[in-house]
Amino acid sequence: RKEVEQDPGPFNVPEGATVAFNCTYSNSASQSFFWYRQDCRKEPKLLMSVYSSGNEDGRFTAQLNRASQYISLLIRDSKLSDSATYLCVVTSFDGGSQGNLIFGKGTKLSVKP
Amino acid sequence: ETGVTQSPTHLIKTRGQQVTLRCSSQSGHNTVSWYQQALGQGPQFIFQYYREEENGRGNFPPRFSGLQFPNYSSELNVNALELDDSALYLCASSDKGGSYGYTFGSGTRLTVV
Numbered sequence: 001r002k003e004v005e006q007d008p009g010p011f012n013v014p015e016g017a018t019v020a021f022n023c024t025y026s027n028s029a030s031q032s033f034f035w036y037r038q039d040c041r042k043e044p045k046l047l048m049s050v051y052s053s054g055n056e057d058g059r060f061t062a063q064l065n066r067a068s069q070y071i072s073l074l075i076r077d078s079k080l081s082d083s084a085t086y087l088c089v090v091t092s093f094d095g096g097s098q099g100n101l102i103f104g105k106g107t108k109l110s111v112k113p
Numbered sequence: 114e115t116g117v118t119q120s121p122t123h124l125i126k127t128r129g130q131q132v133t134l135r136c137s138s139q140s141g142h143n144t145v146s147w148y149q150q151a152l153g154q155g156p157q158f159i160f161q162y163y164r165e166e167e168n169g170r171g172n173f174p175p176r177f178s179g180l181q182f183p184n185y186s187s188e189l190n191v192n193a194l195e196l197d198d199s200a201l202y203l204c205a206s207s208d209k210g211g212s213y214g215y216t217f218g219s220g221t222r223l224t225v226v
Binding site: 004032034041042043044045046049087099100101102103104105106 | 201216
């Protein structure tokens with residue numbers, strides 16, 4: 001079982017749609033959780049951190065359920081500029097590292113006019 | 114505040130050769146991690162450096178090695194290049210052990226022929 005699993009996608013949605021991405025992680029010791037966005041042939045960029053209490057940033061809402069080891073990202077009123085690959089990421093502090101990032105494979109989102 | 118910079122941006126090498134990739138971390142960041150991203154995959158953790166010491170390593174063979182310098186910049190060295198080493202190599206830096214996310218450089222795209 002992969003450490004971080006995401007919906008394979010791709011998601012093709014019209015502008016204005018609401019889209020939800022799901023992610024599960026296998027290591028219950030994971031301590032920090034993030035969503036990153038990666039545009040084609042570019043580096044990943046931090047979209048938002050994810051907290052157990054849930055957090056919102058404009059049109060984006062992230063949720064974490066530690067009991068189910070489940071993370072979600074909701075995008076409301078999607079824009080053409082939201083088209084990208086969304087990476088679910090957890091941080092593990094195993095093995096003495098200062099926290100290495102474990103990425104899911106990513107889910108590609110295409111928003112169409 | 115300067116971000117994470119990597120050099121070179123693109124590189125073509127022949128199988129069996131050796132390569133050195135360079136990374137300057139974001140100002141104030143003392144932790145540097147390296148990731149390999151093959152086409153269509155999420156980034157995979159190679160290793161991490163914290164205060165000039167290797168501080169965590171992913172599932173990569175010993176021919177992948179690195180250094181971190183007193184100014185927190187870092188190098189990734191790969192010996193005996195194989196065709197499967199062709200990928201985007203990403204450097205990421207962080208402070209506070211990564212709890213607040215990592216900042217990525219734009220990567221070095223390595224092609225092994």
